[in-house]
Amino acid sequence: MDNGLPCSLLIASDGLDSALARMLEIIRVPETTVEVVSDSGEGAQKCGQIFGSVCAKMGNGAWTVEIIPAEIQPPPRTPAGGSGNRIRFGTEEITNWGDAANLVVAFNEQVLLGRIELDALAHDAIVLLENMWKTHADETIQKEWEGGLEKIRAAGYYKIVEVPMEEECLKIVDDARRGKNMFALGLLTCIYDRDVELVKAQIAHQFRKKGKDIYERNVELMELGYKWASKNLDFRIDVPTVRSDVPKVVMNGNEAIGMGAIAAGMQLCAMYPITPATSASHYLGEAYDKFGGVVHQAEDEIAAVGVAIGASYAGKVAFTITSGPGLSLKQEFIGLAVMLEVPLVVVDVQRGGPSTGLPTKAEQSDLMAAMFGQHGDAPHVVMAPATIEECFHIMVTARRIAETFRTTVIVLSDANLATGVQPFPRPKLDTRWLQTPLNLTPWPENKPPYDWDEQTGLSQRVIPGQPGGEFAATGLSHTSWSKVAYDPESHQQGCQMRSRKLAVLQQALQPPEIYGVDSGDLPVVGSGSPKGTIEEVVDRALAEYGDLLLVGWGSTKGAIEEAVDRARAEGLSVSSIHLSFLSPLPPGLEMIFCRFDRVMTVEINYSDEPDDPYISEENRRYSQLAFLLRAQTLVDVDCWSRVPGQPLRPGEILNAVRQRLRTGVMV
Numbered sequence: 001m002d003n004g005l006p007c008s009l010l011i012a013s014d015g016l017d018s019a020l021a022r023m024l025e026i027i028r029v030p031e032t033t034v035e036v037v038s039d040s041g042e043g044a045q046k047c048g049q050i051f052g053s054v055c056a057k058m059g060n061g062a063w064t065v066e067i068i069p070a071e072i073q074p075p076p077r078t079p080a081g082g083s084g085n086r087i088r089f090g091t092e093e094i095t096n097w098g099d100a101a102n103l104v105v106a107f108n109e110q111v112l113l114g115r116i117e118l119d120a121l122a123h124d125a126i127v128l129l130e131n132m133w134k135t136h137a138d139e140t141i142q143k144e145w146e147g148g149l150e151k152i153r154a155a156g157y158y159k160i161v162e163v164p165m166e167e168e169c170l171k172i173v174d175d176a177r178r179g180k181n182m183f184a185l186g187l188l189t190c191i192y193d194r195d196v197e198l199v200k201a202q203i204a205h206q207f208r209k210k211g212k213d214i215y216e217r218n219v220e221l222m223e224l225g226y227k228w229a230s231k232n233l234d235f236r237i238d239v240p241t242v243r244s245d246v247p248k249v250v251m252n253g254n255e256a257i258g259m260g261a262i263a264a265g266m267q268l269c270a271m272y273p274i275t276p277a278t279s280a281s282h283y284l285g286e287a288y289d290k291f292g293g294v295v296h297q298a299e300d301e302i303a304a305v306g307v308a309i310g311a312s313y314a315g316k317v318a319f320t321i322t323s324g325p326g327l328s329l330k331q332e333f334i335g336l337a338v339m340l341e342v343p344l345v346v347v348d349v350q351r352g353g354p355s356t357g358l359p360t361k362a363e364q365s366d367l368m369a370a371m372f373g374q375h376g377d378a379p380h381v382v383m384a385p386a387t388i389e390e391c392f393h394i395m396v397t398a399r400r401i402a403e404t405f406r407t408t409v410i411v412l413s414d415a416n417l418a419t420g421v422q423p424f425p426r427p428k429l430d431t432r433w434l435q436t437p438l439n440l441t442p443w444p445e446n447k448p449p450y451d452w453d454e455q456t457g458l459s460q461r462v463i464p465g466q467p468g469g470e471f472a473a474t475g476l477s478h479t480s481w482s483k484v485a486y487d488p489e490s491h492q493q494g495c496q497m498r499s500r501k502l503a504v505l506q507q508a509l510q511p512p513e514i515y516g517v518d519s520g521d522l523p524v525v526g527s528g529s530p531k532g533t534i535e536e537v538v539d540r541a542l543a544e545y546g547d548l549l550l551v552g553w554g555s556t557k558g559a560i561e562e563a564v565d566r567a568r569a570e571g572l573s574v575s576s577i578h579l580s581f582l583s584p585l586p587p588g589l590e591m592i593f594c595r596f597d598r599v600m601t602v603e604i605n606y607s608d609e610p611d612d613p614y615i616s617e618e619n620r621r622y623s624q625l626a627f628l629l630r631a632q633t634l635v636d637v638d639c640w641s642r643v644p645g646q647p648l649r650p651g652e653i654l655n656a657v658r659q660r661l662r663t664g665v666m667v
Contacts, residue, residue: 025235027236034087038180043178048064049421052421054202059243063094064419067084070358077111082111091242096648099651099652103128124159126158191233191237251388252421254276254279254418257392260394267293269320270308271304276419302333305337312337321348325356328369332374338378338498343403344409364412364624368627377495378498381401381583385413386578449469510586512578514592516565517546548573549577551576553578553603566650574657605643606641623641626641640656
């Protein structure tokens with residue numbers, strides 16, 4: 001395996017077929033990465049989802065990423081049409097998809113070539129490859145097989161094992177395309193010594209809406225793959241599991257968002273189907289009514305946010321979920337929610353853009369649209385979860401902020417979190433997460449519906465039907481009495497009050513923690529009195545924290561922190577911070593930035609390279625968070641960003657760090 005560790009041990013093989021009476025290699029590793037890839041429609045994603053969930057439930061740290069083609073039904077046997085799943089799991093916690101796959105199960109050589117072209121395989125990866133194509137009736141396909149294998153062998157030192165998946169699956173099903181995924185699951189179950197009963201239970205969960213015969217057939221196919229591997233493969237891979245003392249749950253980010261909405265007491269999800277956000281509403285469609293919630297599928301994105309605003313105005317706790325193109329369509333209504341000061345939560349599961357862009361790929365390019373997409377000055381809160389666990393808890397925080405501050409909260413998830421699976425501690429539910437009972441007592445006489453506190457901009461929420469609380473709600477500029485007003489003083493006051501709420505929230509936030517710096521080396525930031533003598537305090541305050549600070553947001557956290565760990569192991573003075581709040585930004589950023597020689601953001605959105613043709617300091621376009629931080633802090637924040645349509649790899653980030661520290665110029 002490609003991890004630089006001594007990891008193999010030869011033992012006697014009692015379980016192999018007599019024809020394979022030889023030594024069985026047991027490869028012991030602290031972690032590994034597996035990919036299952038096929039043509040679209042052959043079920044490789046289901047295989048990977050089940051396998052990843054089983055690994056997590058057995059006690060491994062795990063992180064999965066779906067490999068999804070851009071087209072709904074791409075042509076078969078094409079490198080760009082590969083569909084499947086990557087599963088990284090290990091003894092310790094896993095926070096990202098890693099750098100390269102150590103073992104790949106491929107249903108044809110063309111989808112495997114597609115992964116090799118993307119540099120997705122370790123140079124010594126084990127490849128289990130369906131071999132039906134070398135004897136295919138179509139001579140063109142036979143030639144593609146031969147040419148494909150030549151390219152595969154030339155690309156690395158792969159251990160290629162030909163597997164007769166078609167031949168084996170036809171023993172049970174008439175159409176092997178509907179069985180290879182479970183056969184592959186059996187191969188992996190044997191190779192990694194997974195709990196067979198747990199695998200069966202996960203198959204039952206995956207096909208819970210199907211009949212008993214479907215479940216039994218899939219189990220039979222899995223067992224067939226297991227038996228084939230036990231008789232024909234001369235290696236096994238041991239990734240030790242560690243049973244946790246803390247109860248854990250295993251889910252993807254969209255499921256976590258749905259569960260978080262339920263736990264937060266949200267009562268309505270209004271949406272229109274869009275990739276990759278739709279599966280969150282699928283989950284809610286199954287579970288929401290058990291908790292008194294309603295999923296409303298509107299006729300379009302604009303109607304969906306309108307329904308959510310209407311429900312919230314009436315006193316319910318409502319949210320809408322979408323992706324980039326849908327966020328664009330919702331922007332005018334978001335501006336209305338800000339003007340009305342109606343609590344609203346908008347979840348944007350980001351994907352690649354612009355336009356329809358990369359519908360199934362990961363990107364972080366909606367930050368500026370989320371913050372500034374509305375016309376006029378429409379201040380609101382923007383937050384981003386960094387892990388699947390945070391996808392759950394952020395919904396509770398978003399609801400509480402939206403209602404406390406009578407504002408819109410946009411939650412920026414992305415495709416990496418949406419489809420990824422990770423175990424995390426089972427949340428302990430808290431009634432404080434729920435909405436407090438509505439105040440329906442008579443509205444005080446002569447109290448305006450926007451009774452703004454001049455210090456905070458906050459005002460009490462009026463609920464329709466509240467005695468004495470009748471007023472005309474309008475999206476026009478208005479006075480505190482909600483009376484349409486075009487005079488300068490009224491418009492100035494309204495803008496001030498809506499903006500002041502963000503300042504109040506910002507004062508309540510904590511400075512971000514610095515990853516990679518010992519806490520004893522840090523001066524106190526924000527509150528309280530520094531400890532130590534005056535000289536010690538001054539020394540700490542003036543001391544630099546390091547050579548380079550990486551700043552990230554959203555799903556890049558795991559890859560960034562792993563890159564920091566590797567860099568520091570090499571003796572490089574590198575640290576990182578990760579931002580959950582993007583609007584308002586947390587306090588203390590300028591103080592933190594000034595303690596590092598260099599600061600750069602790491603993001604999955606576009607930026608110009610300094611040495612690109614025609615690019616100069618005057619016209620260079622920075623990545624989106626870098627742009628915001630430069631404006632807010634007046635610090636020369638640099639950026640390293642890519643738009644590969646997939647999550648960033650820690651090795652890529654590490655290489656950028658090395659280059660940055662070596663030359664002072666980003667690559």
